Amino acid sequence: MPNEPLLDREFLERLERLAIHWQRSFAGLVGGHNRSHFAGGGQEFLDHRHFHQGDDLRAVNWRAYMRLDKMFLKMFQIEPRVPVRMLLDTSASMATGFPGSASSDKFTYARQLTAALCYVGLVRLDTIQILPFSSKLREGKTAGGGRHRYRLAAEFLEELEPGGITDFLTIVRQYLNEYPQRGLVIVVSDFLDESGCEKALQYLADYGNELMLIQLWTDQDRTPPWNGEVDLTDAESGGKLRIQVDEEARRKYTEAFDGFSAGIKDVALRNQGKYTGLPTSMPLEDAIFGSMVRARSIA
């Protein structure tokens, strides 16, 4: 139903105890909630170091100087406000699904998941940027300043329509050009790019971004149920394939899909990022409070 909100109020209330976590330390304005190992004007003590010319005298530990006759400088831990950017796949392949079945289509599921993560970030006063993409980055939406800004982000997500061909290499180049500040990059996609996505994701990591990859698939994406002779059409490219499907073919298909998912996961873990694979038949609540919490993407 077009007027139905992506997430209901009860579910949003349950999300308020969560926070998005990342492992790397990023430079940024003070005010975030993830600690950084960069010293700065924080509240909590981090370490001592020798005083160097030009250091702020207010940070000198005068008690240590009185005992040891040496000047030590106190260092404090900072909690920077790191930009969180969410890349949302809106390509045509995200819209394949099952009408009337338990599993919804990937596009709806992806928007719900994005909205949920956006709300979690807003509650923790993070700044969230939602960047839809297919063959290129589309106009995004920046949300920040608290939970009351969630409504604008949700409306933006509700108005999105699927379409286009996935081209990760193009959108990563575009992203790196437009957003040079490093930060957490959350990619919500089925990662079905005919030319491959691993290289593009590696670019993102190499430029200092922490990756949080969320792969979505429908049940028939992984385990196609049909038998016999079928004419298959690629939802994005329009390519045709006439094929005789039997038990053996389906088994090989699933093995190939699992291998593809393992490659995505490998990219994320190799770069100290996080990976979560979610079938759309899994309820959103289980996905967030189960799979994503276990992956330490949120806590």
Added chain:
Amino acid sequence: MEFLNLSLGQFIALFGTVAAFSVALYLLDRNRRKLVVSTLRFWVEPGKAAPVTRRSRIQQPFSLLLQLLGMALLLLAIAQFQFGGRRNLSHDHVLVLDTSAWMGATLPNRPDLTLMDLARANALGWLRAVPAADRVLVVRADALATPATSWELDRGKTARAILESQPGATALNLSQNLQFASRMQHSGGSLPGEIVYDGPGRISLRESNNLALPDMPAFRVLPVDDNVENTGLRSVGARRSDTGGGTWDVIVRVRNYGKRPRSINVSLNFGNAPQGVRSVQLPPGEEREASFEVHTRAAGIVEARLYPNDAFAADNYATLELPELRSLPVVVYSDHSEELRPALASDPRVIADFRRTAQYKPENPQSKPALLILDRFAPPVRPGGNVLWLDPPAVDSPVPVKERVDHPKDLNWTPDQPLTLGLRARDVQIGSASVFDPGPNEIRLASIDKGPIMVANISPDGRNRSVVVGFDPFEGPMRYELATPLLLANVMRWVAPDVFRNVDVGTQSAGAVSMPFTPGAVANQNGVQVLTDSGVNLPYSVHDKAVDFFAGEASRVRVIAGNSERVYSLTLPEMWDVKWSPPASARHGIPAWNDALRRNVDWWPFLAALGAAVLIAEWVAYGRYSPLRMRVMKPKLGRAA
């Protein structure tokens, strides 16, 4: 229920057409499905070309097979498929439902249930097992076989007839009912099915001795357990006591139908006045009598009751209507009354008034006697009414006297006359007799060689009767002959037959009644009447010195045969004497699932249900919109970024 009733050839042709159409549709619909998927990359192995598909063939062959199977089953249902041949065609069954009086007995542990309720439940259970194509005839069986329905296919009508059946008043005549059922079955037109007897099988001793069951190849018994303790009245009879004119001897017969000895009390009331209570010890299966005396000349109702009550209340109470005891007033004018007095005093029904001839005066018409006897005397004015003239003077004789003969010879009594009934003696010694010269309307009763010496006359309106005897039977040696009182009795019985009729009343059970009568008392069948209280003539037959008739319901019936009359108060139910044992070849109880009757069930409902189930299963497993069948949703290609 009638369907297409297809033959095998027609079925094959129709199924072939439908199957060909279905396969064609199937091939058009199911050949190569077209699907939109997220990617094709996992179907194609890297570095290899796309797989070449084989030649087009039927997809999902199980789906096609299920469709064909479902349609075949539905066609078989429409064709009214039946296993076997002629033996599985429509049959005619007869349900003989016992509605005898005993079916009104209540169960010992369930006073709200009767044997009839059990029989109805059995009958409905059997009816549910009868194939729908078979016809059923319900016969209500008591002393007569009464069809309650015609040959019916409508189970609702048959069930209503069963539920409306009630216990009757008569006992079961099993032979007649089963013979009737057999005749109806053979004239029904269809194949004979079962003859089913539903009841406890209690029959009379007469029925048991004359049991003649017809040949029944398929006979079933639905037994009704009737383990009921009962004592009941068998009959209540009353007859005039020999001791006095105003006394009735009442005999009450009771029987113990149970298996335990019982002690019961029999009470008798007449006109609400207690006449006595008798305690009777009854061994199982035995009958006992209790006798009472009721003193009355008036008509009234005698009530007999049994205490304590038992499971069958209908035979614990009976009524008997006693008629009025009537008498015959006789006035005798004689100067020798001592000769006549013993003859008239011998019958208590005769009230005689003896007067001397000098006291004669004409009787008032309002108070004149039923019979006037003039002994050797003729009044100046001939009296009216019924008159017996004994040896009247020749001058004033009502019949002209031709001559006077001493010691007459060759005495002949006219036969076939009620006045000479039993008079056969030829050697009667008569001192002297007047020989009459009778007119043509006078009946000659006795004659000698000179002419008639005894005549009778009936007035034209039939009200007045007179007998003229030309001799004095109370004179001389004849007074000691049996003929003399017999002659007098015949005259009084001829003048007033109602008074001297032998009234014998009794209460017994309804049903077939046989009343024996004295040989010769009935001249022909026209002299017999069988009347109900309302005056309706019941049909009867005279057979083997008895009058046979049938009363199907409780009522009072009056049988008049010659000079005897008997009033039957048929207020008691007709009871059984013995329990009938079914033949060993009979089937018992409601048919089980594997019973021969059930094997003839219609298959079309099952075939139709199975066909529908197969088609639904096919739809669930392979249907276009089936939840189990996965199909990729086409993408909604909206505005691209």
